[in-house]
Amino acid sequence: MITRTAPSWHTEDWQILLSGSIRCPETLWKRLNLPLDTLPAALKAHHDFPLRVPEPYLDKIEPGNPDDPLLKQVLPVAQETEPRPGFVADPLGERLANPSSGLLHKYQSRVLLILSGACAINCRYCFRRHFPYADNRLSSQEFADIQAYLEAHPEVNEVILSGGDPLVVSNARLATLLKIIENIPTISRLRIHTRLPVVIPQRIDTGLLEVLGNSRLNRVLVTHSNHPQELDEVFDQAMGALRQAGVHLLNQAVLLNGINDQADVQAALSERLFQAGVLPYYLHLLDPVAGAHHFDVSEKSAQKMMAELHRRLPGFLIPRLVREISGKSGKTLIDLHLS
Known part of the structure; x- marks a missing residue:
C-alpha cells in the first residue's frame, strides 16, 4: 500500500x-x-x-x-x-436510463453512478439542474444493489462516478465504493467526472491520493474547466499530485455564449490545461436544459471557432466538439467540414 x-x-x-x-x-x-x-x-x-x-x-x-x-x-x-421551446427538464432522457437508484446505464460498456447530488459550485448551465437527486440517493443498501447489477452485466468494464460531484463525499465513503468495484473482475477502469479540483483544488488531499493511488483499476479523472482564468498554481499542484498517484487527467468543457465561445479563449484554455498536465477531451455544445438557453451557442458558430483552433493548435490540444443526444449510443461528434 x-x-x-x-x-x-x-x-x-x-x-x-x-x-x-x-x-x-x-x-x-x-x-x-x-x-x-x-x-x-x-x-x-x-x-x-x-x-x-x-x-x-x-x-x-x-x-x-x-x-x-x-x-x-x-x-x-x-x-x-423565461421558458424557451426545446429547453426541458431532462434534456438527455436520463430518467429512461435509470434502472436503479443512483445508477445510469446509457452506454453498453459503462455505467454512471450518481455518488452525490451535491456540488461544490452550482453552474447555471448545469444539465442536471432539475435531476431528481432525492430519488437517487446511494445508501449502503444501494451499494449492494450496484454490485449485483454490475455482476449481472459483464459487458460493463468501466464505472463513471458523477453527480452532483462525486468528490464532495468523504474519502472513506469513496474507498468503500471502490472496494466493491475492484472486487468485480470485469471492471477494469474507473472514471471520475468532477469540478472540485477546479473550484476547490484543496480537495486533492492525502486521503484521496491514497484511495486512488492504491486502486488496481485504471483511473481517469476528468476535470471541468471552461475558462483559463479558473486555473491557478494550486490547481497545477493538485494535478501534479494526481499524476504522481498514477491518475490520467482529462478536461471537458461546455461551450458557453459570452464566456468561452471565442477561439482566443479556447486556445488559451487548452494551453493552460496542458501546462498543468491535463489534456483537453470534450467541448460540449450546450445541453438544452430549461433555464440555460441564454448560454447556447449555435452549431455553425461552434464549427467556425473550431476551424480556427485547428489552425492554431496541435491536434492533441484540440478538444472534440460533441453534442449528447438522448438515446444515442455515445457522444455525437460535430463535423467541422475541414478541408
Missing part, C-alpha cells in the same frame, strides 16, 4: 472551504459590488436553482465586473425564469 504525506501546498481543509460557500445572493452582490437593480431577478432564479460559490472560486472573480467570465457561470439571472 502506498502511504502519502500531506502535500506542502495543502494548507486548508477542503470540507471547511466547501461548507463556507456563498449561498446567499445578497452576500454575493455585496462581495462583488454588483448592480443592485439585478438582484430581484437573481433572487427569483435562485429560488428555482440555488446559488452556490466556494471561496477559492470567488477569489478569482473581478469585483464590479458583471461581464467576468467566471461570474457569468454562477450568477442567477432573469433569463433563467
